[in-house]
Every structure is written in C-alpha cells, then in structure tokens.
Amino acid sequence: MKVRVLYFASVREKIGKDAxxxxxxxxxxxxxxxxxxxxxxxGVYENSFAEKILVRAAINQDMVPPAAAIKAGDEVAFxxxxxxx
Amino acid sequence: xxxxVQQEDFDLGAEVKAISGNPKIGAVASFVxxxxxxxxxxxxxPGMTERAITKIVDxxxxxxxxxxxxxxxxxGALQPNxxxxxxxxxxxxxxxxxxxxxxxxxxxxxxxxxxKKEQTAxxxxxxxxxxxxxxxxxxxx
Numbered sequence: 443m444k445v446r447v448l449y450f451a452s453v454r455e456k457i458g459k460d461a462x463x464x465x466x467x468x469x470x471x472x473x474x475x476x477x478x479x480x481x482x483x484x485g486v487y488e489n490s491f492a493e494k495i496l497v498r499a500a501i502n503q504d505m506v507p508p509a510a511a512i513k514a515g516d517e518v519a520f521x522x523x524x525x526x527x
Numbered sequence: 528x529x530x531x532v533q534q535e536d537f538d539l540g541a542e543v544k545a546i547s548g549n550p551k552i553g554a555v556a557s558f559v560x561x562x563x564x565x566x567x568x569x570x571x572x573p574g575m576t577e578r579a580i581t582k583i584v585d586x587x588x589x590x591x592x593x594x595x596x597x598x599x600x601x602x603g604a605l606q607p608n609x610x611x612x613x614x615x616x617x618x619x620x621x622x623x624x625x626x627x628x629x630x631x632x633x634x635x636x637x638x639x640x641x642x643k644k645e646q647t648a649x650x651x652x653x654x655x656x657x658x659x660x661x662x663x664x665x666x667x668x
Contacts, residue, residue, distance in 0.1 A: 451570050451642035452653045496656075503575035505638060519572060519640075523656030526569070526600060526641025527560055527612055527632060 443514035445476075449490075450521035453497065456490045466512075473499045474508035476518060496523055528596050530580045532571060534603040537613055546595035546617040556624035557615035558632050562605045565645045567654075569602040569611070572640035576600070583634040587616070590630070591623040598631065600641065630667055637664040 448461045470479050477499070481491035491497060499506055500519040512518060529545075543555050580598050587593055595617040605611060614631045618624040643654040 448572070450572055450640065451644070500572070500575055500640070503572070503578050505579070505640075519575070521572070521640060522642065522653065524637065524640050525643045525654045525656050526571070526639050527636040527660075 443512075445512060445515070446517045447476075447480075448517060448519040450519060452522050453490050453520050457486050471511055472508070473501070473506060473510045473512060473518065476512060477508070477520070480520075491520075497521070498523055528584060529598070530577055530584065531597075531599045532573070532576050532580075533599065533601060536601070536610055537599045539610075539613065539615075542597050542599070542613060542615055546597055546615055549594055549617070551619060552594050552617045553619050554621040554624040555615060555617045556621065556628040557613065558628055559610055560612040560632075562607050562609045562611050564607055565647055566604070566606050567643050567645045568604050568651075570642045570644065571600075571602045575640050579639045580635065583631055583638060586634070587627040587630050591627040592618045592620075593623070593627050594618055596627070596631075598635070600635070600639070602641070633660075633663040633667060636660040 444463055444465050447464050449457050454460050470476055477491050480487045497520050501510055502517050539557060539559055543557055547555055584596055584598060593616055597615045599613040601611050614628050616624045616628045637660055644651050645654055
C-alpha cells in the first residue's frame with residue numbers, strides 16, 4: 443500500500459525533504475513498523491529514526507502512539523516533540 | 528470561538544473586546560506568551576495545528592463553562608519580546624475562565640504541532656521539549 447509521509451522540524455532538516463510517497467512492503471502496518479522501515483534505509487534516515495531519538499507521529503493530522511495502524515492513502519507525519527506556546 | 532494560526536501580530540485589547548459582547552459574560556481570562564531572550568522561527572503543521580487546537584478547546588468546553596474563546600498562535604520569524612500566543616476565554620465567572628485558559632495553554636504546549644528554532648550566538652538550534660510541560664498537561668488528567 444502507498445502512504446504519504448511528511449517530516450517536520452529537525453526530522454525534515456535531517457532527511458532533507460518535507461514529504462514523500464512511500465510504497466510499503468507487506469507487513470508494515472503500524473507507525474512503529476514504518477519508523478523501523480525508514481530507519482533501515484540507512485544514512486539520513488538512520489540518523490533521524492534511530493531508537494534513541496524521540497520522534498512523535500500523527501496519522502491524518504491526529505497525534506497517535508507507535509502502535510497505531512496505518513492504512514493505504516494515509517498521511518503519516520513524523521516530528522520531534524512539540525515546542526509551541 | 529476563533530482559532531487562528533498566523534504570521535501577523537495581534538491586539539490583546541481588541542481580541543478581549545471581541546469575545547466580551549454577551550451580557551451573561553462576567554469574566555474574561557487571557558494569557559499572552561512572549562518570545563523570551565532570543566529571536567526564533569516557528570514552524571508548524573498546517574491543518575493539523577488548527578485541528579489540534581480545536582480539539583483542545585472542545586475538551587476545555589466539556590469541562591468548564593466557556594461562553595466564547597479565542598486562540599491565536601503566530602508562526603514564522605519572531606523577535607525577543609514579540610507576542611507569540613494568545614488564549615482568551617470568556618465565561619460567566621472567573622473560576623471557569625481561569626481554569627479553561629490555563630488548561631488550553633498547558634495542552635497547547637504538548638499537543639499542538641509547533642516547533643521553535645532559536646537563533647543563538649552559536650547558530651540556530653531546535654528547542655527541546657521540556658519535561659515540565661508534559662507534567663503541566665498531566666495534572667489535568
């Protein structure tokens with residue numbers, strides 16, 4: 443299935459782009475699985491998604507926990523903990 | 528209820544007046560956050576930001592009497608002492624207005640997708656989230 447992945451703030455800067463379409467291999471069905479899948483690309487993705495780095499996620503513009511399910515066509519965003527206000 | 532994510536500055540007096548028209552309103556509590564010390568750039572997630580703030584305000588309305596409410600959060604380049612955020616809540620009495628205003632601010636800090644990048648003497652750096660902000664939001668659970 444295909445999803446649209448967005449990156450913000452330090453994640454966006456490290457990866458060097460703010461969005462991409464990704465065709466997910468079978469078995470990648472949660473936010474944490476997608477995060478691992480991206481990390482395994484290596485390079486800037488490894489730097490952005492290594493276990494020790496705090497990354498939050500949203501699906502279709504709602505903040506979600508790592509176990510949240512992803513479906514085809516979803517907008518999945520990755521970003522650092524928020525610092526507004 | 529008005530929620531705005533904008534680059535432009537805002538006028539506290541005008542915003543308070545705008546939500547004070549109903550004669551049943553006896554209290555307006557407002558909070559203005561300012562940029563402290565250093566210039567910064569604020570990034571946000573257009574669409575999700577407005578959605579997240581709407582959810583926070585809806586939650587506040589379910590807990591307290593909120594007769595009207597305005598939340599303005601700026602983004603883009605800001606200088607020290609610039610206004611950055613406004614939360615104003617109108618209610619019948621001060622207790623609900625104070626509580627709802629503080630609740631909205633605490634949740635905004637941990638739930639609304641904004642990121643600050645400070646321009647320091649050593650160069651630009653992303654501000655890290657504070658554990659104290661998570662604690663402040665936790666106490667409303």
